[in-house]
Amino acid sequence: MEFLTKRQQKFYRAMEKTPLTKALLTDWFILKGRQKIDYYSPKIDEAIRNYKGNDAWLDDPGAVRNARREIIFHMFAYGILPYEYYMFRFRDCSPRKKDSFLTDKLTVANLHKLNDYAYLDLFNNKWKTYEKYGQFYGRKMVRIGSEEDRPVFDEFVKDNPVFVKKGEYGAMGRTVEKVDSSDYPSMDSLFAHLMAELNTLDKGGLILEELIHQSAKMASLNPSSVNTLRLMTLLGDDGEVIYKFPWMKIGRNGSFVDNGGSGGMFVQVDEKTGIVRTNGATETGEVYYIHPDSGTVIPGFQVPDWNQALELGRKLAPITPRVRYVGWDLAHTDKGWIVVEGNFASQSLYQNCDQMGRRYDMAAIVDNLKDLSEIPE
Numbered sequence: 518m519e520f521l522t523k524r525q526q527k528f529y530r531a532m533e534k535t536p537l538t539k540a541l542l543t544d545w546f547i548l549k550g551r552q553k554i555d556y557y558s559p560k561i562d563e564a565i566r567n568y569k570g571n572d573a574w575l576d577d578p579g580a581v582r583n584a585r586r587e588i589i590f591h592m593f594a595y596g597i598l599p600y601e602y603y604m605f606r607f608r609d610c611s612p613r614k615k616d617s618f619l620t621d622k623l624t625v626a627n628l629h630k631l632n633d634y635a636y637l638d639l640f641n642n643k644w645k646t647y648e649k650y651g652q653f654y655g656r657k658m659v660r661i662g663s664e665e666d667r668p669v670f671d672e673f674v675k676d677n678p679v680f681v682k683k684g685e686y687g688a689m690g691r692t693v694e695k696v697d698s699s700d701y702p703s704m705d706s707l708f709a710h711l712m713a714e715l716n717t718l719d720k721g722g723l724i725l726e727e728l729i730h731q732s733a734k735m736a737s738l739n740p741s742s743v744n745t746l747r748l749m750t751l752l753g754d755d756g757e758v759i760y761k762f763p764w765m766k767i768g769r770n771g772s773f774v775d776n777g778g779s780g781g782m783f784v785q786v787d788e789k790t791g792i793v794r795t796n797g798a799t800e801t802g803e804v805y806y807i808h809p810d811s812g813t814v815i816p817g818f819q820v821p822d823w824n825q826a827l828e829l830g831r832k833l834a835p836i837t838p839r840v841r842y843v844g845w846d847l848a849h850t851d852k853g854w855i856v857v858e859g860n861f862a863s864q865s866l867y868q869n870c871d872q873m874g875r876r877y878d879m880a881a882i883v884d885n886l887k888d889l890s891e892i893p894e
Contacts (some may be wrong), residue, residue, distance in 0.1 A: 530612045595616070619879055627883050631886070646859050660723070749863060761788065782799045782805060793820070797815045
């Protein structure tokens with residue numbers, strides 16, 4: 518799983534050409550990489566189970582064993598994570614195309630040049646992000662960390678009887694939930710429920726947020742979820758914001774969140790026009806020209822107030838100049854675009870939409886930027 522040298526790449530590609538040499542190389546990977554394979558084993562199994570195209574043979578032990586070997590081979594020969602094997606359809610790709618994808622590991626390599634990891638907690642901790650960028654959030658948020666925060670809770674819920682609750686630390690929408698205080702017999706019982714949940718968190722407190730009321734245009738994609746724009750801002754050496762590969766997350770009927778792990782889909786957005794340029798694609802292999810629940814045609818959808826979204830990105834990016842590459846989740850309301858959250862290490866899921874790798878497009882930009890060591894503290 519380490520990064521590969523040119524010599525390794527050349528050797529692995531040669532071995533991949535015939536089934537026998539590929540099988541021998543896979544056996545060698547399994548023998549030498551047992552510790553890493555054991556660590557990733559649950560993720561390998563999850564990737565196999567979740568991909569819709571595998572449903573027909575999941576009960577066949579031999580087919581599952583072969584699928585595991587395929588993923589293991591590509592993990593070591595291409596440095597991918599298990600879910601990327603299916604997301605980027607590696608079983609249908611030539612070696613050249615496989616090399617073209619911007620994987621999570623390559624994204625992390627770019628981040629070490631672009632972003633100061635001293636600021637990682639600023640984005641991983643949702644409360645710290647709000648404290649830093651709150652003027653662009655367009656809604657109230659409070660933090661609940663102990664019984665002593667009862668007065669904060671009471672004041673917030675009085676003004677927001679229906680609100681959003683999420684963990685202070687959390688990703689992929691796992692801890693996000695809409696809470697209706699009327700579902701509880703009293704404020705005491707609701708607060709007790711939150712305190713009980715607080716005790717289950719690995720770290721941090723709970724964040725309570727005022728509801729985001731998205732615009733009718735964005736709700737036309739899927740009304741039950743807040744459908745968000747992932748605006749990637751890359752701060753250039755001259756201080757100008759470079760926009761590359763914006764994308765959107767669109768939820769499914771009945772889901773409050775739009776994340777891929779909750780059944781949502783991704784679409785690419787043209788950075789100049791704000792027009793959706795691809796079908797919707799899910800992490801598990803479905804592709805949609807028309808949203809299956811709302812009936813909205815996805816390609817050609819015009820993201821509203823596109824220039825305003827770009828202007829918001831230009832205001833956000835320079836605030837922390839040593840974090841030069843950020844994925845901002847933005848929501849569109851009747852008052853314009855607001856920040857949902859910022860992502861220090863944004864995934865490259867947009868490549869799933871058209872199955873076109875963006876590794877070398879990104880490298881052409883990143884390789885020509887100054888190293889982080891040359892950026893003032």
